[in-house]
Amino acid sequence: MVAKINRGASLYGAVIYNQRKVDEATARIIAGHRMIADLTGNPDNVMQQTLWAFDSYLAANRNTEKPILHISLNPSVDDNLTDGQFAELAREYMQKMGYGDQPYIVYLHEDIDRRHIHIVSTCVKENGEKISDTYEWNRSMKACRELERKFGLKQVEDKRKELLEPYLKKADYQSGDVKKQVSNIVKSVFGTYRYQSFGEYSALLSCFNIEAKQVKGEFGEVPYNGIVYTMTDDTGKPVCTPIKSSLIGKRYGYEGLEKRIGYNAREYKAKKWQPKIRNEIALAMHGCRGNREEFVRLLADKGIDAVFRENDEGRIYGATFIDHKNREVYNGSRLGKEFSANAFERLFNNPDNIPNVDAHMPDIGLQSGFSSDMESAIEQAFGIFAMEQNGPDPQEEALARRLQRKKKKKRRSRGIS
Incomplete structure (x- = not known):
């Protein structure tokens, strides 16, 4: 009790x-x-x-x-x-x-x-x-x-x-009281799962048939940012009108979520929580033999949800993994380039070309291709909500290159090779 x-x-x-x-x-x-x-x-x-x-x-x-x-x-x-x-x-x-x-x-x-x-x-x-x-x-x-x-x-x-547990199940339109279902799920996952971007938060909610969207605009020439939540069916199709975050609680709006993401990111940088699912994902990549449905099933058996985002042509541009056992969410690229969207696009379209992923690789810190300092700088430049675009972003890549050049110049000026 x-x-x-x-x-x-x-x-x-x-x-x-x-x-x-x-x-x-x-x-x-x-x-x-x-x-x-x-x-x-x-x-x-x-x-x-x-x-x-x-x-x-x-x-x-x-x-x-x-x-x-x-x-x-x-x-x-x-x-x-x-x-x-x-x-x-x-x-x-x-x-x-x-x-x-x-x-x-x-x-x-x-x-x-x-x-x-x-x-x-x-x-x-x-x-x-x-x-x-x-x-x-x-x-x-x-x-x-x-x-x-x-x-x-x-x-x-x-x-x-x-x-x-009673709230952490998929929303069901037929069960009625849509606002209450959406509210209960949002409140339950908001502070109990750990995520570091809006993309990861959105992918997490999609596992429970909830869609989260950012809304931006101006009111009286004053810019505003907000979030709306919508219940979906199992295919991701909305089944109700969007619900403003303010109707659920101020904490679950843009500013509240931004604070939560910032807190989670600081905890991650301090290594207070680190990925524990790389091995499981790597084993599933080998075990599925290029079959996407089998890959998702293998991970689901381990308490891990895989969420893929695709463009209109069906190309995968985002991959996110939800570790329900440890209540953690990771964009694939955060786990390493071996788990990026491009890696899964190749895996599922070339079944005979299984990637060389080490199933016993150590669960070390960030492996996204940028240093921790650089990721922090990108967050400051674009805002924490733009951190995760789940695909190549020309502006972000250009900024990363500039930051890397500045970092090298600074090291050379200090006599560091």
């Missing part, structure tokens, strides 16, 4: 989030403590009465910036709990965390494959005292392990995977 504890300033925001799901019949109120109740003993569905239950607590302490607790308890998708067991799970968790005497309301969410509960409460006591959150993360982990044993729940080894 995975527990997520969020703190906020708005009680209304936490309650309305859950109430909307109740109104949409994708969530139900199953329990509460010190709440205004109806005749059956359950918290009243009337939202205003839910808010009133917290009034005296919040009024007693107006100095705490984030007095609202919004907790989610997420058992494994394999766990089957009754409403009563979920209610008891919430009660015991709150007791173990020191919130057992606080008012709280429990919502059972059934909007994804994994049923889970949300608990809205406050960390402020009725006398105005704030409940300590010291070592909260450790205490929460301990409580989860104890409750897993008591309720016979599956023990989660990978928390991130367990939380994201």
